[in-house]
Amino acid sequence: MSDKRYVLLGPPGAGKGTQAEKLCGELKIPHLATGDLLRAAVANQTPVGLEVKPFMESGRLVPDEVVINVLMEAIETAKKKKLSGYVLDGFPRTFRQAEALEKVLKKRKEKIDLVILIDTPDEVIQERLSTRRSCPDPLCGAVYNIKSKPPKKANVCDLCGKQLVIRSDDQPETIRVRQKQYWHDTAPLVDFYERRGNLCHVPGDGSLEEVAELILQAAQTGIRRKAPRK
Numbered sequence: 001m002s003d004k005r006y007v008l009l010g011p012p013g014a015g016k017g018t019q020a021e022k023l024c025g026e027l028k029i030p031h032l033a034t035g036d037l038l039r040a041a042v043a044n045q046t047p048v049g050l051e052v053k054p055f056m057e058s059g060r061l062v063p064d065e066v067v068i069n070v071l072m073e074a075i076e077t078a079k080k081k082k083l084s085g086y087v088l089d090g091f092p093r094t095f096r097q098a099e100a101l102e103k104v105l106k107k108r109k110e111k112i113d114l115v116i117l118i119d120t121p122d123e124v125i126q127e128r129l130s131t132r133r134s135c136p137d138p139l140c141g142a143v144y145n146i147k148s149k150p151p152k153k154a155n156v157c158d159l160c161g162k163q164l165v166i167r168s169d170d171q172p173e174t175i176r177v178r179q180k181q182y183w184h185d186t187a188p189l190v191d192f193y194e195r196r197g198n199l200c201h202v203p204g205d206g207s208l209e210e211v212a213e214l215i216l217q218a219a220q221t222g223i224r225r226k227a228p229r230k
């Protein structure tokens, strides 16, 4: 079991959730995904869920203070289980979140070991999000793709047998809002982590397996690839 801490960064649909799942399986560490935690809160109609629902449905970012609390709670829960390594997926997404995370880790004499940016072109993302299908059960949350990762039986979750759905924020207009939010609020974190010297660029347009292999290599060796020359 690894004690290293990773962040997967990238635009909506880059493959963060899919790759986090694979990396966590390899390294036997927890996958802490703020999108999944928030969707579970919405499905369970908790006070946090009721607060964040309109933000998520319209593709806007949830307020920093809410998502920071949700993530810190998840890190605490992992810590109580003596799990100090993890993969963060979908967090941080703003400077405020990145600074809050850094502050908490610093207090514990911990750090993020590697930030992996899944560099995926826009046209690939559009295609992936329009063909994504998700299990609606928050306890399962499996993600499929009718082209690249179809379920064994059409529209049925392999793991829990529920009918698969198109995520409510995977409508074309909402995808555009999420992408805009990414470029405005989250993309600047690439420079933030570049300056800290722990950012690795991984091209995200290969097959699921190719991207997974590159990410695992980066995580295991700590070798940091630079951005491709444009």
Ligand code: AP5
Binding pocket: 010, 011, 012, 013, 014, 015, 016, 017, 018, 019, 034, 035, 036, 038, 055, 056, 057, 059, 060, 061, 062, 063, 067, 089, 090, 091, 092, 093, 097, 128, 129, 131, 132, 133, 143, 144, 145, 146, 148, 149, 169, 178, 204, 205, 206, 207, 208, 209, 211
């Ligand atoms: P969240 O769930 O984190 O959404 P996201 O960042 O938009 O990312 P996605 O889940 O859409 O995509 P992904 O990169 O995980 O791609 P996936 O692996 O599914 O957040 C949802 C909402 O919650 C936000 O809009 C916001 O409101 C709120 N929120 C969450 N965190 C927040 C935060 N920190 N601050 C504020 N608000 C926050 O892959 C996509 C598809 O492609 C799948 O079908 C998959 O099978 C397929 N695929 C993946 N990789 C490949 C490949 N290499 N080849 C072929 N197909 C592939």
